[in-house]
Amino acid sequence: MLRDISPQSLFMGLLAGFVGWASAFAVVLQGLSAVGATPEQAASGLMALSVSMGLCAIVLSLRTKLPISIAWSTPGAALLATSGAIDGGFSVAVGAFIICAILIIISGVWKPLGRAVSRIPAPLANAMLAGVLLGLCLAPVKAVAFNPILGLPIVIAWLVVGRFNRLLAVPAALLAFIAVMIFGIDFPPNALADLGSSIAPPIEFVMPEFTLAGLVGIALPLFVVTMASQNIPGTAVFRANGYDTPPGPLFATTGFFSLLSAPFGGHAVNLAAITAALCAGEDAHPDPAKRYWAAVFGGVFYIVFGLLAGLVTAFITIAPSILIEAVAGLALIGAFAGSVVAAFKDDDAREAAAVTFIVTAAGLTFYGVSGAFWGLLAGGLIYVLTHLRNRRNTT
Numbered sequence: 001m002l003r004d005i006s007p008q009s010l011f012m013g014l015l016a017g018f019v020g021w022a023s024a025f026a027v028v029l030q031g032l033s034a035v036g037a038t039p040e041q042a043a044s045g046l047m048a049l050s051v052s053m054g055l056c057a058i059v060l061s062l063r064t065k066l067p068i069s070i071a072w073s074t075p076g077a078a079l080l081a082t083s084g085a086i087d088g089g090f091s092v093a094v095g096a097f098i099i100c101a102i103l104i105i106i107s108g109v110w111k112p113l114g115r116a117v118s119r120i121p122a123p124l125a126n127a128m129l130a131g132v133l134l135g136l137c138l139a140p141v142k143a144v145a146f147n148p149i150l151g152l153p154i155v156i157a158w159l160v161v162g163r164f165n166r167l168l169a170v171p172a173a174l175l176a177f178i179a180v181m182i183f184g185i186d187f188p189p190n191a192l193a194d195l196g197s198s199i200a201p202p203i204e205f206v207m208p209e210f211t212l213a214g215l216v217g218i219a220l221p222l223f224v225v226t227m228a229s230q231n232i233p234g235t236a237v238f239r240a241n242g243y244d245t246p247p248g249p250l251f252a253t254t255g256f257f258s259l260l261s262a263p264f265g266g267h268a269v270n271l272a273a274i275t276a277a278l279c280a281g282e283d284a285h286p287d288p289a290k291r292y293w294a295a296v297f298g299g300v301f302y303i304v305f306g307l308l309a310g311l312v313t314a315f316i317t318i319a320p321s322i323l324i325e326a327v328a329g330l331a332l333i334g335a336f337a338g339s340v341v342a343a344f345k346d347d348d349a350r351e352a353a354a355v356t357f358i359v360t361a362a363g364l365t366f367y368g369v370s371g372a373f374w375g376l377l378a379g380g381l382i383y384v385l386t387h388l389r390n391r392r393n394t395t
Contacts, residue, residue, distance in 0.1 A: 005293050012284040013297025015167075016069060016275040020298070021050065021305045023170040024074045026328040027136070028267075029313060031080030035218070036090035037265060043313035044204035045265025050306020052261035053269040057299030060253055066243050067279040067295040069234075070254065070302075071272035073226040076100075078332055079132045079218075079372055080267060082363055086217060088209050090265075095208035096218035097267050101258035103223045104231075104268070108252030124379045125228040127343035127353035131360025131375055132225070133336040136329045143326035150180050151326060158330045167278075170331045177327050181319055202310040205263055221372040226268045227251075229339075234271025242288060243280060348390065352383035 025046060032042040049072045057070040086092050107113045140158075143151035157176035162169030231254065235247045250271060258268045275298060278284070284294035316324050343353040356379025360372050 006285055006290065008285050009291065009293035010297050012278055012281075012294040013299075014301055016272075016278040016294065016298040017301030017305065019167050019171060019278070020069075020071050020272065020275040021302060022174050023331045024072065024077070024328075025305075025309075025312065026174075026316070026324050027074055027077045027081065027331055028072060029316060030136070030325060030328050031077035031267065032090075032093075032265060034081045034084055035093040036085045037093075038090075038204075039313055039317050040202055041090055041204045041206060041265050043202040043310045044206075045261075045267070046313065047202055047306045047309035048261035048264035048266040049269060050302050050309060052257040052266060054299040054302035054306065056254060056257040056269055057295050057302065060250065061292040061295040061299070064245060065289070065292050066238075066245060067276070067284060067291040068238070068250065069272035069276040069279045069295045069298055070257075070269055071230070071275060072266070073222070073230055073268040073270050074332070075129050075132065075225045075229040075335065076222045076268050078136055078328075079221055079225050081328075082132050082135050083218060083221075083372070084363075087213055088211055091206055091209040092211050092214040093218055093267075094206045094262060094265065095210040096214040096222065097262035097265075098208055098259065099210070099215055099219035100222045100226070100268055101255050101262055103219070104226065104255030104258060104270075105252050106255075107227060108248045108250070108255060111248070120224065120228060121349055121352070121380075121383055122228075123343050123346050123349035123353040124356050124376060124383060125224065126339040127356035127379060128221070128360050128372055128376050129225060129229050130336055130339040130343055131357045131362075132372055133332050133339065134361045135363065136325065136332050137336045139322065139325035139329035143322045146320070146322045150184050150320070150323060153180055154323065154326050155330070166334070170327070173327050173330050177319070177323060180323065181315070185319060202313070204265060206265055208263065216373055221376070222268060224376070225372075226270050229335075230270040230272075234276055238271070238276060238280065348386065349383060352379045352386060355379045355382045 028046055028049065029042050032045045037045060053070040053072055057068060060068040060070070080093070103113070140151070140155050144155060153176045154173050158169045158173035161172035231247070231251055235250070238245070254270050258266065261269065279294040279298055280291060284291040343357060344350050356375045359378045360375030364374070
């Protein structure tokens with residue numbers, strides 16, 4: 001097994017770990033904070049997710065000898081960012097994370113649930129995701145309006161580097177954000193001392209609470225988004241690179257590691273898509289049977305980055321929130337564009353997708369339930385009525 005290690009797999013694992021972590025950790029912190037997490041709890045959640053997805057990638061890849069890349073649910077974090085605080089605070093959100101993890105496990109071991117999720121009309125799932133992402137994708141524009149001197153370097157770095165290498169565009173924006181912080185922000189007194197005290201890994205256990213609002217407003221939309229936007233596409237990327245394995249055990253394993261991270265603030269881990277292509281492609285190793293080490297190394301680097309979560313979170317709390325939202329928004333523009341195209345390409349489902357998108361993007365909360373659920377419900381109703389009408393017209 002050790003003889004299969006190569007310099008290519010080490011490099012691609014580092015690249016996958018860095019790109020996956022640096023491109024989306026801002027979204028994770030934004031999402032956890034939005035549902036009531038304190039900075040300490042958000043740092044704990046970031047670390048728990050990083051360690052869980054790193055261990056999950058290592059376990060699955062070594063067990064199957066396949067390059068199975070794992071990531072956190074970036075669309076799920078974006079969903080949390082637009083959901084807002086829920087009655088009962090972060091404890092209720094953690095309870096919802098646990099329910100979501102259990103549902104992912106069940107979808108892997110009980111085929112009817114997995115089939116039910118796969119039968120959710122793709123235009124509606126993508127429209128819901130687009131509605132969730134819209135608000136965050138507007139943040140870069142708002143950051144430039146807030147302070148062009150601080151906001152423009154972040155956007156320009158993303159734009160320029162993205163023309164040469166799309167994978168490195170968001171890390172470049174992150175580096176620009178760090179430069180803006182160092183040279184453009186006046187640090188509060190004792191800020192550097194506080195950063196030094198934040199190096200230790202943050203661990204915050206959160207006692208979960210289970211409520212109906214948490215189930216309907218967070219757990220169910222988070223489960224749908226994670227499965228429809230991450231796990232199912234992840235298996236497609238895997239197959240596209242010549243690997244074929246039953247997805248059920250993979251789903252169940254990601255659900256198990258999601259369950260481990262949930263009490264410490266982690267929302268969900270799942271199969272990766274972009275980083276999966278990095279680890280499963282020819283650049284990881286000429287021999288497909290030896291590419292699994294790239295995913296293993298990617299998992300190792302996720303764990304290393306996760307242990308720095310306290311320092312990263314402490315650094316970010318010093319910055320104006322709109323700047324970190326801008327980095328998060330830039331990381332999600334590609335996902336937003338892809339979801340919009342997929343949502344509206346089907347003529348028969350276009351109206352239902354539009355209703356789903358509008359209701360979700362409105363971000364309104366009724367009875368403590370977030371707009372993502374109501375958007376999917378409203379769009380589903382229009383979808384059913386449209387198909388009933390079309391069926392009558394053809395008979």
